[in-house]
Amino acid sequence: MSEPVKGPASYFPSIEKKYGRPVGEWAGLIRTSPLTRHMELVSWLKSEHGIGHGHANALVAHTLAQK
Numbered sequence: 001m002s003e004p005v006k007g008p009a010s011y012f013p014s015i016e017k018k019y020g021r022p023v024g025e026w027a028g029l030i031r032t033s034p035l036t037r038h039m040e041l042v043s044w045l046k047s048e049h050g051i052g053h054g055h056a057n058a059l060v061a062h063t064l065a066q067k
Helices: 007-019 023-032 038-049 053-066
Strands: none
Touching (some): 007 023, 023 053, 038 053
16 A cells, blocks of 8 residues: 655645646746745735645645755
8 A cells, every 4th residue: 555645745636626737837837937935926826826825835835845
């Protein structure tokens, strides 16, 4: 039996289902944004793309951790 997915990645299936874009596409948008601070990016995803706070937070945390 495999280990359950933990952390921000645990949100990814529901993000893709609810918002209709793959996580890689969201990460690309975050990387190309002129914003750099975590909460600025979360607020931007919420206001410009209608993403819920938890999902936006997970996307930003995951993307910034990859840099």
